[in-house]
Amino acid sequence: MTDALPLPSSPRVIPTVPGPPVIGSVTQLFPHRLRAFLTGAYREHGPVFNVTGLGRTFTVLAGPEANVWAVKSSARLLRSQEAWRANDEAFGVQRSLISVDGEEHRAFRRVEGRTYTRSYLGANLRRALSVVAEDLALLRAGDDLPVAAFCKAVITEQLARVVVNGAARPYLNDLLTFVQTTLMVRVTGQRPRLTETLPGFRRARARSLAMVETLIEAHRRVPPAPDGRAPDLIDDLLAAQAADPAFWSELDLRMAAMGAFIAGMDTAANTLAFVLYRVGQHPELVPALAAEADSAFRDGPPSLEALGALPHLHRFVLECLRLHPIAPAMTRTATQDFTFAGCRIPAGRQVIVATTVPHGLDECFPDAGTFDPGRFAPGRMEHRRPGAFAPFGLGTHICAGSGMAEGLILLNLAAILRTLDLRGDPAYVLREVARPTATPDDRLTLRVAGVRHPAVSLLA
Ligand code: HEM
Known part of the structure; x- marks a missing residue:
């Protein structure tokens, strides 16, 4: 024994x-x-x-x-x-939606969750659509679409316009550098702390935080009104702060207002990049997807419900989430x-x-x-x-933005396929990098074989 x-x-x-x-x-x-x-x-x-x-x-x-x-x-x-x-x-805080549990977590989620939902995106769909239409309008037959960069630019601007009524384009590189580096240093451990002392990072951090602070100030100056702007994430945060100033410090507010970018920018953009990678890899599936995209846009911009009910597009996205889960x-x-x-x-x-x-x-x-x-x-x-x-994810911290994410990805995929005839590069072998979530590397491009419908018609 x-x-x-x-x-x-x-x-x-x-x-x-x-x-x-x-x-x-x-x-x-x-x-x-x-x-x-x-x-x-x-x-x-x-x-x-x-x-x-x-x-x-x-x-x-x-x-x-x-x-x-x-x-x-x-x-x-x-x-x-x-x-x-x-x-x-x-971010100078001791707690945030993702780092707390129990009643404190429920309190954060009650306030921050509303503007990450599918129904909130549905009510603001046109704003999201106009972003992808603008970027698609720049592409011509014979161009190469740089998948990762295109997805980052589209998704970041969509989150800015839809969730916080802002404009991220002037800050795109700052936001990417700041948020990605912070997560890689602080969460995934892919970069040493020293990275945060580099001048490029410090500049990006200062500009990103200034962008958010300016937005918060603008929301304070011009609150939502029944005949004006509908409340967005920052309005919800300001209302919560007014109701319970002891709970919401100014820094908590700034952190939460950055939340859409921290949680949504890379995750949704990288998933969309994998979706486009699969479009290039599976030309046999594209005709059915393009036919659904055509039917969705035939009578003007579709509703989110109409998009979600398109079986081939929806299943295609789900299969990408299965094989390329970025978290x-x-x-x-x-x-x-x-x-x-x-x-x-x-x-x-x-x-x-x-x-x-x-x-x-x-x-x-x-x-x-x-x-x-x-x-x-x-x-x-x-x-x-x-x-x-x-x-x-699963449990109480299950993604608060899954409805927003799935909706944006479906919308963008349908808009892209309605507008462009895309071809994958048969020689491309998928190489993934982590920034900080997994994404196809920058060599992934899709060739624009033709423009099927002018991008401007997406909004007509
Ligand atoms: C395809 C894209 C996305 C994927 C795969 C994804 C995945 C996830 C996962 C796995 C978690 C749980 C993390 C954990 O428990 O440690 C999470 C949390 C979260 N996600 Fe997403 N996400 C996506 C897009 C988004 C978007 C677009 C937003 C908002 C605009 C968002 C907002 C959040 C928030 C706020 C949390 C924290 C929830 C909490 O702690 O209660 N996500 N996400």
Whole structure:
């Protein structure tokens, strides 16, 4: 008999994914490698395993069973604070929507959530459409559309016009540099702290914060009115501050007003970039998509409901979210000891819930590596299997902007296909980079083979 063997009723010992000394698995935790790494480890070690690196240990909970568990139990057993605290500090605050839990989290979400919804986008659809129409109008037959840059420019301006009644174009590079670098330094650890001292970063930070402060001032000067501007995110924040000044400091307000850019800019733009990558890779699917786009715009700008009801476009986007989920996992801290899949996870342990591992499992999505939008069609609905599909996270911190994100991506895809006849480069091999979420690299372009309808007609 040996002491090392656990008794049947004892918790299982958590296996550790082997890695080189000191650095361990750290390089595999970068966002563009994370899902593949966690999926491989899940196959080898099962639903609980440790990953180590640079003196830290993370316990990973993975597979559909982990997602089902997280929906039920994460609010009680996990907290968000440690994963996001350093990001808060970069904005001079101690808390924000994503870094708090419980009643404080519900209070933030009640105020910030309204203008991230699908229905709010629906009411402001024309503003979003005018942005993509402006950018599409610049393209001619024979041009190459630079996918990543195009998506960043369109989505950032759409968020600015729709969510905060602003204009991001003069600040695009500042916002990208500031937000991406801050997340890469403070959240994903891809850049050293020193990066924040570089003059380019400091300038971008100052200009981005000045943009938000100017917007807040403008909203204070000209409030919404029944016969004027409808309330947007900043108006909602100002109303909340007026109702409870002890809760909302000026810095909280500034952080929350930046929220649409921090949470929405890269996520939605990078997902749209993957959608366009797939358009280039699957010319056989494009005629059905373009036909739906034509029908959507035939009688003028469509409503969001009409767009959502277009089956091929919708399933195409869902399949991109499955195979290219830009937020592959969520990082938390255990608030108390708990047991998952027979293993004891101690209070204080950093936990990764590998939310998108099931996206790549044949047992959830048969022939999971194949791009097949039909798997979302009635009769198959593979994503309905419990715990299978979680591109927007799970539990109380589930993406507050999923309605806005899906709506913008559908709208832009339909507008692009209505306007342009696009061809992928058969020689392009997908290379992903993390900025900080995964995106196709800058070499991805689509050739404009022709202009199908003038961009200006999108708004007619
Ligand atoms: C396809 C695009 C998007 C994806 C895949 C995505 C994914 C996610 C995920 C996985 C989370 C949870 C993070 C965690 O629990 O640690 C999250 C949170 C969040 N997202 Fe998104 N997101 C997208 C777009 C957007 C957009 C466009 C907005 C707003 C304009 C937005 C606003 C938020 C907010 C505010 C949170 C924090 C929610 C909370 O803590 O309660 N997201 N998102």
